[in-house]
Amino acid sequence: MALLEVRNLSVQFETDDGVVQAVDGISYSVDQGQALGIVGESGSGKSVSSLTVMGLTRARNARISGEIHFDGKDLLAASAEDLRQIRGNEIAMIFQDPLSSLHPFYKIGKQLVEAVQVHQDMTKAQARDRAIEMLGLVGIPDPRKRIDSYPHEFSGGMRQRVMIAMALINDPKLLIADEPTTALDVTVQAQILDLIQRLQSELGTAVVMITHDLGVVAEVADDIAVMYAGRIIEKATKETIFAKPQHPYTWGLLKSIPRLDTPRDQELVPIAGRPPSLIVKPQGCSFHPRCPYRHDACLPQDPPLEPVPQDPGHGVACVLAHDRREQIWAELRSHA
Amino acid sequence: MSTPSQEQARPPLVEVRDLVKHFPIREGIVIQRQVGAVQAVDGVSFDVLEGETLGLVGESGCGKSTTARLITRLLDPTSGSIRYRGTDIATMSRRQLKPLRREMQMIFQDPYSSLNPRKTVGTIIGEPFVIHGVEKDDKRRKARVQGLMETVGLNPEHYNRLPHEFSGGQRQRIGVARAIALEPKLIVADEPVSALDVSIQAQVLNLLRDLQREMGLTIIFIAHDLSVVRHMCDRVAVMYLGKVVELATSEQLYSNPQHPYTGALLSAVPVPDPILAAAKTRQVLTGDVPSPTNPPRACRFHTRCPKAVAGTCDVTEPLLEPKERGGEAACHFPLSSSEVAEAVPTAR
Numbered sequence A: 001m002a003l004l005e006v007r008n009l010s011v012q013f014e015t016d017d018g019v020v021q022a023v024d025g026i027s028y029s030v031d032q033g034q035a036l037g038i039v040g041e042s043g044s045g046k047s048v049s050s051l052t053v054m055g056l057t058r059a060r061n062a063r064i065s066g067e068i069h070f071d072g073k074d075l076l077a078a079s080a081e082d083l084r085q086i087r088g089n090e091i092a093m094i095f096q097d098p099l100s101s102l103h104p105f106y107k108i109g110k111q112l113v114e115a116v117q118v119h120q121d122m123t124k125a126q127a128r129d130r131a132i133e134m135l136g137l138v139g140i141p142d143p144r145k146r147i148d149s150y151p152h153e154f155s156g157g158m159r160q161r162v163m164i165a166m167a168l169i170n171d172p173k174l175l176i177a178d179e180p181t182t183a184l185d186v187t188v189q190a191q192i193l194d195l196i197q198r199l200q201s202e203l204g205t206a207v208v209m210i211t212h213d214l215g216v217v218a219e220v221a222d223d224i225a226v227m228y229a230g231r232i233i234e235k236a237t238k239e240t241i242f243a244k245p246q247h248p249y250t251w252g253l254l255k256s257i258p259r260l261d262t263p264r265d266q267e268l269v270p271i272a273g274r275p276p277s278l279i280v281k282p283q284g285c286s287f288h289p290r291c292p293y294r295h296d297a298c299l300p301q302d303p304p305l306e307p308v309p310q311d312p313g314h315g316v317a318c319v320l321a322h323d324r325r326e327q328i329w330a331e332l333r334s335h336a
Numbered sequence B: 001m002s003t004p005s006q007e008q009a010r011p012p013l014v015e016v017r018d019l020v021k022h023f024p025i026r027e028g029i030v031i032q033r034q035v036g037a038v039q040a041v042d043g044v045s046f047d048v049l050e051g052e053t054l055g056l057v058g059e060s061g062c063g064k065s066t067t068a069r070l071i072t073r074l075l076d077p078t079s080g081s082i083r084y085r086g087t088d089i090a091t092m093s094r095r096q097l098k099p100l101r102r103e104m105q106m107i108f109q110d111p112y113s114s115l116n117p118r119k120t121v122g123t124i125i126g127e128p129f130v131i132h133g134v135e136k137d138d139k140r141r142k143a144r145v146q147g148l149m150e151t152v153g154l155n156p157e158h159y160n161r162l163p164h165e166f167s168g169g170q171r172q173r174i175g176v177a178r179a180i181a182l183e184p185k186l187i188v189a190d191e192p193v194s195a196l197d198v199s200i201q202a203q204v205l206n207l208l209r210d211l212q213r214e215m216g217l218t219i220i221f222i223a224h225d226l227s228v229v230r231h232m233c234d235r236v237a238v239m240y241l242g243k244v245v246e247l248a249t250s251e252q253l254y255s256n257p258q259h260p261y262t263g264a265l266l267s268a269v270p271v272p273d274p275i276l277a278a279a280k281t282r283q284v285l286t287g288d289v290p291s292p293t294n295p296p297r298a299c300r301f302h303t304r305c306p307k308a309v310a311g312t313c314d315v316t317e318p319l320l321e322p323k324e325r326g327g328e329a330a331c332h333f334p335l336s337s338s339e340v341a342e343a344v345p346t347a348r
Helices: A046-053 A080-086 A108-119 A124-137 A156-168 A186-203 A214-220 A238-243 A248-256 A322-334 B004-009 B064-071 B094-101 B121-131 B138-151 B156-160 B168-180 B198-215 B226-232 B250-255 B260-268 B274-279 B337-343
Strands: A004-015 A018-030 A035-039 A062-070 A091-094 A174-178 A206-211 A223-228 A231-237 A306-308 A311-316 B012-027 B033-049 B053-057 B079-084 B104-107 B186-190 B218-222 B235-240 B243-249
Touching: A004 A046, A018 A035, A018 A046, A018 A206, A018 A223, A018 A231, A035 A046, A035 A214, A046 A062, A046 A174, A046 A206, A091 A156, A108 A124, A108 A156, A124 A156, A156 A186, A174 A186, A186 A206, A186 A214, A186 B260, A206 A214, A214 A238, A214 B274, A223 A238, A223 A248, A231 A238, A231 A248, A238 A311, A238 B274, A248 A322, A248 B198, B012 B064, B012 B218, B033 B053, B033 B064, B033 B218, B033 B235, B033 B243, B053 B064, B053 B226, B064 B186, B064 B218, B094 B104, B104 B168, B121 B138, B121 B156, B121 B168, B138 B156, B138 B168, B168 B198, B198 B226, B218 B226, B226 B250, B235 B250, B235 B260, B243 B250, B243 B260, B260 B337
Parallel strands: A035 A206, A035 A223, A091 A174, A174 A206, B053 B218, B053 B235, B104 B186, B186 B218
Antiparallel strands: A004 A018, A004 A062, A223 A231, A231 A311, A306 A311, B012 B033, B012 B079, B235 B243
């Protein structure tokens, strides 16, 4: 059985302007020790879906439906107290901005010790030893001394390491990383990605990596889900997404980024228009107003995520016929 | 794409020589005394050729934005010279600078904070005309502003809208329209697409390229995303802790980097191709960039350099000079072709 199973999850927020359909019926699962990459632009619902797994969208104006099963427990039905037990213990999360995720007034040692003592029956001294061990594991030099530093005394990359140490200090089964390297420089990003991969293989933690950067998921993830306007529009193994993508939005993403491994003067093909409003979504397929391959069949309803023939693990939500899609991608590819 | 010989034929538009900017660190409440300095830019020299796009890359704190702000004289240099079309503008007064400001414009990173939220788009784009007294007639100014809006792909009917009514990509187009209003010669674009969504980035990049072709613009393009820089720039200067460590054509720099720091940067870029990503041995730099208040002596990169040799790199400062395999680099022990092939996935 999968460690995390999300089924038909929808999250809506009531605002003064109307109801925002942030997440609109998505399903995915993550097995133990596996890494899932969720790719999407701002407003695609990638963060909201993961915050909901953590129970962090339980606000008065939020309407949540669907199912979230984690390790046999129903997270949507769990009480606030149960969730608090799970959060930071069995499921941990790291965020984009490590400076605003650490308390600026307290030494990082105090914050790490607190994270341990909330969930485990340990003395302060034991917890402190555990904190020092974790800081060493994530590559903070001289952890015995640095544990008594304040967050502002660390650089951005070091702070993100502290966040990772804090997230992993209770041996979580699942780590959710929401754009963990977006605020960091490339060389530091490489260090952090290496660290996450190493810890994943050493500790067997499952990872959900949320990012807008296709390069990052190509390095870290096993499976990739591409989100657009609150829905998963394509889902497959990493190799399949990059070699045989089937959705026009995925093609658009792959063709619109400049990359180091293609000829320098290759034209970028931007996706026309901009992401839709989540309050008044386009009728039918949400991507059709920007899609160069749209036709009448796109309008009646939003196509469901359906498996590709001969590849049940590869799901696509598009009304184009399978062989037509293969044909288009072959053409797009040969232009490279 | 231009060959090196063609580039030699182009005259330089901007010549930067030994440019230095130190920000003093002061202590004390009433009586302040200087206790140190952030050496943001420390002896930088390069030319920007007419009609080219020069990229400035490096990690945060390397001085790339400071360099850009010095060239447009939004900051006053501590020392050094900036020659714009032969005239040294480094020490010019504000009044002397004003006519030159028409010729150099900036595009900023954040399209949210670089537009006045209380002014209409028409006023924002028309402001350069007012400031420089170019188009005094209101009707004709409106016509020109609407023409500019059309050029950058905005609907001219949105003349009276406020910035918050536009998306991030559209706001960046407003910034571009404002920058090209006075038909400048030089545009300094400081991270113009890093705040934008992936699918929107390409729209703005293509716009900048088209405008350059049509208007013969010279662009200084600052970005931390090395793939974007490669796509946009003819030549690239790599900065580290206030120094230029390598300067070469894009072709040269990305296929055949000389400086170990450039090699490490390229090696760190995640490649959106799982097969390539698995095949390369990523060379991960250890540690962080040292503090620019107290940078390492001699070669500033020697504390993190995999090739550093004690007794040389920490004693003698390498100068930016032409290297055998092309390009200029400031390094005693430049990368060999086999080292490049191993670490850089895109090397040829």
